[in-house]
Amino acid sequence: MLLSRTLLKRHTVLPGFDLALGLSILYLSLIVLVPLSAAFLKTFTLTWPQFVEAVSTPRVLASYRLTFGASFLAALLNVVFGLIVAWVLVRYRFPGKRLVDALVDLPFALPTAVAGIALTAIWAQNGSLGQYLPFKVSYTPLGVWVALVFIGLPFVVRTVQPVLEDLSRELEEAAATLGASRWQTVRLVVLPILMPALLTGFALAFARALGEYGSVIFIAGNMPMISEITPLLIITKLEQYDYAGATAIAVVMLVASFAMLLTINLLQAWARRRQGGVA
Amino acid sequence: MSTSHTLPSPPAQPARNAAATAPVHLREATTEAPWVRRTLIGLALGFMTLFLFVPLGTVFFEAFKKGWDVYVAALVDPDALSAIKLTLLAAAISVPLNLVFGIAAAWSIAKFEFRGKNILLTLIDLPFSVSPVIAGLIYVLVFGLQGWFGGWLRDHDLKIIFALPGIVLATVFVTFPFVARELIPLMQAQGIEQEEAARVLGASGWQIFRRVTLPNVKWALLYGVILCNARAMGEFGAVSVVSGHIRGQTNTMPLHIEIVYNEYQFAAAFAVASLLAALALVTLVLKYLVEQRVKKELRSVHEH
Numbered sequence: 001m002l003l004s005r006t007l008l009k010r011h012t013v014l015p016g017f018d019l020a021l022g023l024s025i026l027y028l029s030l031i032v033l034v035p036l037s038a039a040f041l042k043t044f045t046l047t048w049p050q051f052v053e054a055v056s057t058p059r060v061l062a063s064y065r066l067t068f069g070a071s072f073l074a075a076l077l078n079v080v081f082g083l084i085v086a087w088v089l090v091r092y093r094f095p096g097k098r099l100v101d102a103l104v105d106l107p108f109a110l111p112t113a114v115a116g117i118a119l120t121a122i123w124a125q126n127g128s129l130g131q132y133l134p135f136k137v138s139y140t141p142l143g144v145w146v147a148l149v150f151i152g153l154p155f156v157v158r159t160v161q162p163v164l165e166d167l168s169r170e171l172e173e174a175a176a177t178l179g180a181s182r183w184q185t186v187r188l189v190v191l192p193i194l195m196p197a198l199l200t201g202f203a204l205a206f207a208r209a210l211g212e213y214g215s216v217i218f219i220a221g222n223m224p225m226i227s228e229i230t231p232l233l234i235i236t237k238l239e240q241y242d243y244a245g246a247t248a249i250a251v252v253m254l255v256a257s258f259a260m261l262l263t264i265n266l267l268q269a270w271a272r273r274r275q276g277g278v279a
Numbered sequence: 280m281s282t283s284h285t286l287p288s289p290p291a292q293p294a295r296n297a298a299a300t301a302p303v304h305l306r307e308a309t310t311e312a313p314w315v316r317r318t319l320i321g322l323a324l325g326f327m328t329l330f331l332f333v334p335l336g337t338v339f340f341e342a343f344k345k346g347w348d349v350y351v352a353a354l355v356d357p358d359a360l361s362a363i364k365l366t367l368l369a370a371a372i373s374v375p376l377n378l379v380f381g382i383a384a385a386w387s388i389a390k391f392e393f394r395g396k397n398i399l400l401t402l403i404d405l406p407f408s409v410s411p412v413i414a415g416l417i418y419v420l421v422f423g424l425q426g427w428f429g430g431w432l433r434d435h436d437l438k439i440i441f442a443l444p445g446i447v448l449a450t451v452f453v454t455f456p457f458v459a460r461e462l463i464p465l466m467q468a469q470g471i472e473q474e475e476a477a478r479v480l481g482a483s484g485w486q487i488f489r490r491v492t493l494p495n496v497k498w499a500l501l502y503g504v505i506l507c508n509a510r511a512m513g514e515f516g517a518v519s520v521v522s523g524h525i526r527g528q529t530n531t532m533p534l535h536i537e538i539v540y541n542e543y544q545f546a547a548a549f550a551v552a553s554l555l556a557a558l559a560l561v562t563l564v565l566k567y568l569v570e571q572r573v574k575k576e577l578r579s580v581h582e583h
Contacts, residue, residue: 007393014390014474015484021387024399027380031451032405035417038427042420081326088323092316100324102567106331108506109559109566111513113533114552117540118334121341121549128337150330169309176308185309211410214515214533218540231412235520238416243425250413257408265401 039254042247054248063230064252066141070229071209074148078205079198082156089157090164104158107151112214119147120219139221144229147216148209155208156201163197163271196271203267207260211253338556341549353539353547354554361527362535362551369443369518369531370511373450377507381458382500386488388459389466390474400463406455414452415520418445441523446531449517454507461503465496468577498572505569509562513555 003018043051054060088094089101107115123130123137123146130137137143167190175185213231220227230253237246310316343350353359384403388396406414420426422439432439439445473495477487493500515533522529530538532551540548 007395009392009394012391012471013478014471014487015478016488017387017391017393020383021391021393024380024384024387027376027383028399028402031448031455032402035421035452036405036409038420039413039417081322084319085323085327088320091310092320094320098567100327102563103327103331103335105563105566106335106559109509109513109562110335111515111533111552111555111559113515113536114338114513114555114559115334117536117545117548117552118337118341121337121545122333129333146330150334153330172309182308182311207408211408211413213410213412213519218537231410231516234410234412234416238419238520241425243420243423246416247420250410250416253410254413257410261401261405261408 036254039247039250042244043251046244046248050244051248054245055252059224059228060230060233060249062225063228063233066144066227067210067230068256070141070144070148071206071212074145074152074209075202075206077149078152078156079202082153082201082205083160083194083198086157086160086164090161104154107153112151112212113218115150116147116215116218119143119150119215123219138219139223139227141220141227143219143221144216144227147219148212151212151215152205152209155204156198159197159201159204160194163194167193193274196267196274200264200267200271203260203264207257207264210256210260335556338549338552341545342553344549345546349546350550350553353544353550356547358527358530359535359539359547359551362530362532363554365443365446365530366512366532369446369450370508372447373454373511374504374508376451377454378458378500378504380455381462381503384459385462385466385496386492388463389469390471403456403459406452409452411453411514411516412520414517415449418448418452418521422448440521441525441529443529445521446518446529449521450511450514453514453517454510457507457510458500458503461499461506462496465499465573465577466492469495495576498569498576502566502569502573505562505565509559512558 003021007021008017046054085100085104089097089104120127120138120143122128123133123143125131125136125138127138135142137146171189171193172185175189176182180188211231213229213235216229217232220229220232222228222232230249234246234249234253237243237249311319354363384399387393388399419440422428422432422445424433424440426440428439439448473491474487477491482490512531513533514531515537518531519534519537522531522534524530524534524538526538532555536548536551536555539551
């Protein structure tokens with residue numbers, strides 16, 4: 001009763017608000033909020049200089065560089081090819097299109113450990129594709145990037161695809177009638193409309209890549225200072241019973257994740273406004 | 280620039296010529312030249328092949344490379360069997376928990392207007408932006424030996440971390456938003472008129488849910504459960520932190536794959552991996568079928 005009296009904005013005849021919202025908030029608190037707050041509270045057992053030292057040793061800094069850098073470059077490649085895949089799936093007809101469309105989501109459905117060992121088998125020096133390359137992919141930062149491209153692949157496709165489907169052809173027709181070449185139409189009319197979706201897809205892929213663990217650790221080789229990602233460093237500290245150190249790094253990553261979540265929400269709000277303006 | 284060359288200037292002319300000479304290919308102003316289309320399709324398929332099809336094929340190829348006998352032996356290995364059982368058990372507990380939560384959250388968010396709704400929506404998505412490793416870590420901080428309840432749990436001879444409850448908790452965390460996320464947009468689009476009508480006609484809350492709401496959302500619900508289940512069975516990072524890797528006891532299928540792989544038993548690792556890859560494929564097929572249904576339902580909502 002308390003919830004409905006204080007929170008409800010208008011009277012409703014439907015029952016179950018208190019029960020449903022109460023249950024949701026209780027469950028959310030127990031599973032997500034209270035345990036997450038443990039991470040922040042645990043770092044308060046460290047003094048500020050201790051915290052700064054724990055999150056900025058050369059080994060930790062190297063892992064940030066790798067994690068953020070590889071995630072950024074992987075998301076960047078996914079923007080380019082995600083746009084092409086989405087475009088091809090919406091605009092063209094070709095054999096096997098439905099199959100390709102359905103398989104775009106494979107990285108969501110395939111367990112990360114399975115992806116990890118498969119990618120390693122492909123790109124290792126004696127692997128099915130790795131043997132033809134003059135340079136090493138597995139057990140280098142390049143391997144980390146390959147794994148992050150894989151897990152980020154669906155995001156841009158799935159954010160751009162619906163916008164492209166809803167895009168009214170009349171805009172492009174108008175541009176063409178006014179004398180624009182096809183390339184001008186795509187660059188000056190279509191791409192600006194897709195921009196919020198592209199940025200959202202980039203941010204989603206980047207955010208996912210930051211925290212990725214399973215698909216990366218098999219192919220990375222995990223050499224400190226070279227190919228060690230931050231999530232692995234957290235596990236390493238944990239295995240050495242350095243709980244405070246592990247948590248301090250985790251808090252840095254959590255803050256980065258929350259910043260990304262906020263960015264994504266803002267981008268989506270922008271995209272909705274743009275979509276509303278176009279339709 | 281290329282388009283302007285190929286645009287037919289007077290529309291009538293090509294049609295007249297067509298009868299006499301070779302057919303002139305007309306192209307609409309809103310599509311690209313054939314070579315551009317072919318290049319883009321080629322790029323898209325090339326990218327998908329390199330990053331999706333080859334990895335997927337590799338799983339099955341490596342699993343069967345040493346023959347059927349090795350494949351079967353890897354699966355009936357006692358440690359593999361216990362890992363399969365634990366994975367099924369953890370999913371069987373976590374998925375229903377998230378199902379109940381998903382329905383409760385969707386009911387309150389989609390059917391009522393209340394203060395703080397957007398905050399609740401953001402918080403539901405929160406687990407997606409937390410690294411799986413951190414998801415495991417936070418439960419260690421709460422229930423681990425050094426954690427908040429560590430002493431109390433030890434005194435009462437209860438084990439959460441390095442045992443089934445910890446694995447379930449970590450799995451619940453990483454699969455937390457799936458059902459709610461599928462239900463909320465659909466239920467919001469469907470509005471509340473049907474439920475209100477049922478209420479006015481004297482239906483109880485449970486009757487409204489079972490007879491009116493549930494039939495309207497059953498496909499989206501199924502879709503959410505499928506995704507939730509696939510992720511629950513495949514979760515690696517979070518479970519890895521809380522499981523303790525005790526062979527035959529607290530190893531799930533993904534963890535078993537890691538251990539066997541690190542022992543260089545590649546065929547055995549890929550054999551277990553092929554089961555999870557098959558599950559992923561089944562998930563994608565079901566997702567495709569259900570998506571068609573949901574699309575149809577959303578369309579019918581918009582038409583009315």
